[in-house]
Amino acid sequence: MAFDEIINPAEHPDETRSRRLLQVGIPVATVLLILLTIAGIGWYSYKTTRAGALDLTRKLLTTVQRYVVQDVTTYLSAATVGAGFAQDFLGHASPKYINPAFYAYGASMLRLVPQLQSFYLADDNGELLVIERDPGGDGMERTIVRGEPGQRVFHHDFYNAAGKLIRSSDEPGGNYDPRHRDWFQKAVGSKDVVWGEPTVYVSNRKLVITSSLGFSGEDGVRRVFAVNTSLDQLSEFLSNLHISDNGEAAIIDATGHVIAVRGVQDLMKSVGNDPQKMTLDKFSNQRFLKIYDHYRVQGTGTYGFQDGKKFYLGMSQNLPQTNGWLLMISAPAGDFASFVITAGRQSILFSLIIVALACVLAGLLAAQSRKAERARRTIVRMNDRIEQEKGSLRHVVAERDLFSTKSEPLVLTEEIALMTGARRATVWRLVHDGESLICDDVFDSREGTHSGGFELTSQNCAGFFKLIEPGSQADVADARADERTKEFERQVMREHGTRHLFVHPVYGSEGISGVITLEDAPLADKVFYFIDIISGIVAARFANAPDIDGASPLPEPSAPSEPPRFDSGIYITEKHSGEIRKNFYPQVAVMVIAFADPVMEDPEATDGLVELIDEIVRAGQEIAKKNGLYSVKLAGHRLICVAGCNPDPEPDAIIRIAEAALGFREVCMRVLAKANIEPAFNIGIDLGSAFGGELGDSPAVFNLWGETVTRAELMAHDALDVGTIEVSEHVYVTLRDHYLFRSRGYFYTPRGGVSHVYTLAARR
């Protein structure tokens, strides 16, 4: 199996899935089940508890409400029952005793019932008697209105607590007439108690409400008896009423005006002491407004509602013996059944603790399962690796002449690179008394190539020699940063861009005989035994290898029969011949003609072939002269033609090369066709900068280097078809007005990036 495969086809996905399900799915599902069960129980418990708490609260509130109604009724009965008593008492009294009876009754009631503020008695003759508490003392104040309309006088008599007159005073009453008052007019014809609107009592600026009852005396005069009851006292009474820890009560009249509630004084101030503006929406407590809204929709009863984060129960009840007054009570549900809710919360808390513990246990179980799975995978991987090692060793031992010094067992570096995933695996042999390391073989797994033969000495790579001297393994993560390996990295690794270095010694019979180095090998530390076995094989090979130190010296070279030939050019322009020129040329046109390898089996055929090539070369020389080329050189199977070798660009150089290319093609086709040989040649042309010049002396040889030459060679080598002239994009752009081209397409090369390649077809 390849190491870099994303999916291993040999691994069955069903097994993996079921294992994962077993290891993770079941614990998770179990925890989820526990969670759901606990959540369900908790929810049911909460719902039941809540319903029970609400029911309990409702019942308690109903009981409380009953007591409150009774208390409020009792509170108001002083006015209602008292008025009824006064009606009967005064109605049957002799007319001359009515006034004393009124004062006596009023004084007694005011002394006994604190919520009563004052008593009125008016008749249809316009006479008015008033008795009230003395605002300046602890006695009573009696007031009587006398005189004709327009000249009315309020006469006040003040009595002390013992009933003794202590002073009197008069004040003008203007047109005051009790018969024009609401409390008189509504009650004079009625047999029931009539309630007025809440008003502010003049003497003490307190909120009072007037209840009045009409009757006729024995003298036939119609009279009205009225009582002012203090609402402040009622509000105070409601405030002191214990409904629950946070329960409240309020009384409103049939038109929604507040009669009594806790903080009524503040409410009054906020509305400018105008009782007609004392409605619930002015009140900061919105709970009574919600109860009133429920009441208006549903009528009297019990309601549940949310205010902020708390759940409240509200109740409304009409008060008997009043003019449609409404008693409203609100209380948080928790006030009555907080213990139940606390128990519910504790239950949820305990549930959460159990859930957390279950999660921890499930996590531990899953982690343990995953750990076991990882261990299983490690064992599977180890088994796979052992199988791979077996396979690799089979390949190695199957190698013919493995231990023979005449063979090159390339399989050793290939297999070790495969098993360790190394980019490069190298076998080094230690020679010259440990002063040099000679590369026996290096395998580049990315390129798939072998090389070797180069040498490292202890002088130029001292750190590395010190590293291998003890004979132990070394694993260097960054060879460039390590003092011991930085010279090795520079000389061996840098060209290939590798960083990680693993060094394994090769032990021979007399100590270390070499080392195996692995570059960028992620699995090197996991296949230790395999590397050890390979190093043993390498050691055995080294033991059989001839001693380099004792190798026989090279034979002395015999004296050459002829002087060496330095000529390689078949044409050089006369203009520059003999001049020493080493220049950079900004725009050189280069043409390379690549011939296929000739088959040389028959000596006679070879003679014919040389003659044929000679004919081509002669024709080529003529073409070069004709088109003013700078140089034509034969290098192996390639003919390299150059034009425009001038420090100043020659615009027509590329045209001369193109003409020469067409000429060469024609000549080659003709000559090869005449000899009945397949025209196996291609031409590549490029235009660009190059550097070079005439080198050496007697003769001076012209040579040119650069990307332009390389590209022209590449295009000649990779031309699409035999006899085609392939050109670069630059050549195409320069010549497209003069020649016909065919596009071959876009190609990417690491150095040139993406470029367009064309085939030159013919002249326009």
Add this chain to the structure above:
Amino acid sequence: MNTYSGPMLEFLEARPSFEDSGLPPVPFSARVMPGDCIIVECRDAERAAMFADMCSGMVSLQSGAIRFMGLDWSELRYRQMNALRGRIGRMVGTQCWSDRYGAHYSMMLKVIYHTGRSMEEVTDEAIRLSERFGLPGLPVSLPSQMSSADKVRASCVRAFIGKPHLVLISDPLAKGEADLAAPLISSIVEAMDRGAAVLWFVRNLSARTDYSQVKTGLWHLTDEGLSSGRSS
């Protein structure tokens, strides 16, 4: 190098479905070992392509089994089959090119999809193979804008990229691409050396002599099924 030492491809009385494939519904029994290069002579190019499909587990069988690297295609799940096909390199000539992306994408897609190799590494390998098969670089044009000859070269690159364990080649030399012979033979030998198996489908074995350089076995795929020929 391939460490797998069992049969690379095994036909165990594999009887293809005629309705699905058009292949003769006869039992195929054969075995290809690592390092083998089997020349499969078949006059009908479509039949050869269908047989290559069968090797890749893309043809349903009436009976029998086909195993690649010891794994029975019929027993594998979808993901496993896909992953296993990532180990097969296939050369299908000038067909089977998508014009949605440049040719380079189609050439490298298999390796990018199936392996965790870096893009740089894959591109390097693609360029190296492109130059080996006579392209001036990695072709980035749309396949429809490429010449047939270049597409054949690109197909060769696509078949050999990623060091496949099994290479299925429809004959590029039959189309007159004589200059491809050397790099193709070289690539096949290299694949055989690292333990891969090669099935090379040819129309007429006597037409060229290149096959004999690498041939380790010869099969004839006819209406009667698969028969072994004499290896020269």
